[in-house]
Amino acid sequence: MQLGRVIGRVWASVKNPGLTGQRLLIVQPVKADLSPTGKSIVCTDCTGAGAGEIIYWVRGREASFPFTPADVASDATIVGIVDEINTGKKKDPS
Amino acid sequence: MQLGRVIGRVWASVKNPGLTGQRLLIVQPVKADLSPTGKSIVCTDCTGAGAGEIIYWVRGREASFPFTPADVASDATIVGIVDEINTGKKKDPS
Amino acid sequence: MQLGRVIGRVWASVKNPGLTGQRLLIVQPVKADLSPTGKSIVCTDCTGAGAGEIIYWVRGREASFPFTPADVASDATIVGIVDEINTGKKKDPS
Amino acid sequence: MQLGRVIGRVWASVKNPGLTGQRLLIVQPVKADLSPTGKSIVCTDCTGAGAGEIIYWVRGREASFPFTPADVASDATIVGIVDEINTGKKKDPS
Amino acid sequence: MQLGRVIGRVWASVKNPGLTGQRLLIVQPVKADLSPTGKSIVCTDCTGAGAGEIIYWVRGREASFPFTPADVASDATIVGIVDEINTGKKKDPS
Numbered sequence: 001m002q003l004g005r006v007i008g009r010v011w012a013s014v015k016n017p018g019l020t021g022q023r024l025l026i027v028q029p030v031k032a033d034l035s036p037t038g039k040s041i042v043c044t045d046c047t048g049a050g051a052g053e054i055i056y057w058v059r060g061r062e063a064s065f066p067f068t069p070a071d072v073a074s075d076a077t078i079v080g081i082v083d084e085i086n087t088g089k090k091k092d093p094s
Numbered sequence: 095m096q097l098g099r100v101i102g103r104v105w106a107s108v109k110n111p112g113l114t115g116q117r118l119l120i121v122q123p124v125k126a127d128l129s130p131t132g133k134s135i136v137c138t139d140c141t142g143a144g145a146g147e148i149i150y151w152v153r154g155r156e157a158s159f160p161f162t163p164a165d166v167a168s169d170a171t172i173v174g175i176v177d178e179i180n181t182g183k184k185k186d187p188s
Numbered sequence: 189m190q191l192g193r194v195i196g197r198v199w200a201s202v203k204n205p206g207l208t209g210q211r212l213l214i215v216q217p218v219k220a221d222l223s224p225t226g227k228s229i230v231c232t233d234c235t236g237a238g239a240g241e242i243i244y245w246v247r248g249r250e251a252s253f254p255f256t257p258a259d260v261a262s263d264a265t266i267v268g269i270v271d272e273i274n275t276g277k278k279k280d281p282s
Numbered sequence: 283m284q285l286g287r288v289i290g291r292v293w294a295s296v297k298n299p300g301l302t303g304q305r306l307l308i309v310q311p312v313k314a315d316l317s318p319t320g321k322s323i324v325c326t327d328c329t330g331a332g333a334g335e336i337i338y339w340v341r342g343r344e345a346s347f348p349f350t351p352a353d354v355a356s357d358a359t360i361v362g363i364v365d366e367i368n369t370g371k372k373k374d375p376s
Numbered sequence: 377m378q379l380g381r382v383i384g385r386v387w388a389s390v391k392n393p394g395l396t397g398q399r400l401l402i403v404q405p406v407k408a409d410l411s412p413t414g415k416s417i418v419c420t421d422c423t424g425a426g427a428g429e430i431i432y433w434v435r436g437r438e439a440s441f442p443f444t445p446a447d448v449a450s451d452a453t454i455v456g457i458v459d460e461i462n463t464g465k466k467k468d469p470s
Contacts (some may be wrong), residue, residue, distance in 0.1 A: 001325070001326075002321075003292075008179050008180050008181030008182060010150065011180075012176050015175070016159075018159060026126050032308050041095065047296050051312040056306070060357050068353070079301060080296065081296040082292055085308065086290050087120075101271075102273060103275050104244065104270055104274075106269055118189070155249045199459045200432070203423065204456065206455075229378055252441075261434050265377060282386070314416045325377065329391065329392070342451050344449045362390065362392065364387070366387045369402060
């Protein structure tokens with residue numbers, strides 16, 4: 001999975017039927033320190049993430065797992081909203 | 095999924111039978127602000143996208159989903175034509 | 189799919205049985221204007237492509253589709269030989 | 283597989299049910315000489331790896347194999363903790 | 377597939393059961409002229425390749441094909457040892 005920030009949304013009226021009813025969010029990948037890295041991608045979402053939130057997403061074949069048994073033609077899906085990231089530079093709550 | 099702009103088309107008479115009858119479009123990946131990024135790819139299409147249109151495509155195993163049950167040997171398929179992109183810099187219609 | 193030019197061939201006597209009898213071609217990825225980009229890869233072939241030809245290939249799971257039902261352990265297969273590329277800079281024959 | 287070092291952890295209360303109960307670790311990819319390379323990723327874990335340990339992970343479809351028959355929507359999973367790396371610059375114990 | 381040179385080996389006692397008994401080799405990707413390119417990866421092996429040999433490997437889902445029906449959680453497997461590479465700069469033996 002990769003970390004990212006939701007930075008926008010895409011609207012499309014002509015699309016594959018498997019994507020009907022799916023929100024499409026634009027995600028900017030971020031590093032562990034939340035600085036942006038690499039190019040933005042378009043993700044489906046199974047968490048209800050909103051603009052500005054830090055999330056992580058899966059790509060590839062696994063991106064359609066959350067929608068099983070529907071055949072959603074997605075290769076990138078947000079699967080979690082991040083509460084906290086700990087990289088040893090902050091106090092570890094665990 | 096990734097955003098891109100249709101910039102051309104490829105013709106091939108010798109090809110895998112699974113690709114017969116499929117239009118092959120050349121897509122230039124673009125960022126959320128529609129500036130080009132990275133190298134162009136060749137996509138199959140299930141939307142009827144035309145030259146100059148902004149689209150998004152899936153790659154990998156999902157790229158053959160829209161053609162099920164046909165076994166189309168494609169790893170990149172256009173699955174939507176973009177109406178509008180909102181990244182917080184324009185008014186949010188939602 | 190990505191565009192490429194066939195630039196060579198690989199011989200291997202010790203290999204996975206699933207690759208026996210498969211020609212292995214070295215492909216240099218090219219942009220839509222046919223200039224080289226990125227590093228060369230080794231592809232199986234289902235088209236009979238020869239040295240110097242412009243082709244497109246699929247990667248990933250789809251690369252084994254053309255050989256079904258054989259289990260060819262390939263992640264990159266040439267699936268078409270390009271006749272013409274049109275990117276709006278030449279007259280559009282369509 | 284790729285080599286990496288565990289550098290942190292991610293907490294998420296809103297997530298795909300398939301990820302419930304899975305620890306999510308932040309991994310910094312490293313080269314064979316253990317110097318960092320590329321951007322960090324978020325991995326599920328099937329080894330019990332801890333902060334600072336050198337591990338290797340699989341990505342893609344294989345990342346959900348260790349959790350079979352559960353459908354874990356992960357595209358990156360730690361599958362081993364490294365005891366020793368030998369690249370010919372140290373004495374070869376084999 | 378990609379070309380690479382075997383440059384080392386990894387030992388791990390804690391690992392996914394699906395990797396038990398598998399040799400893990402460190403591979404440096406190389407170009408067609410055998411110069412190194414990109415970062416090293418860890419591969420399983422089905423050829424008996426040794427240190428210094430030029431090989432090619434598959435990545436992704438296909439990397440577990442050579443081990444079927446065993447479920448080896450590998451995303452990169454050496455599938456051939458290269459005898460000769462011909463890129464038109466040497467005499468073509470074919």
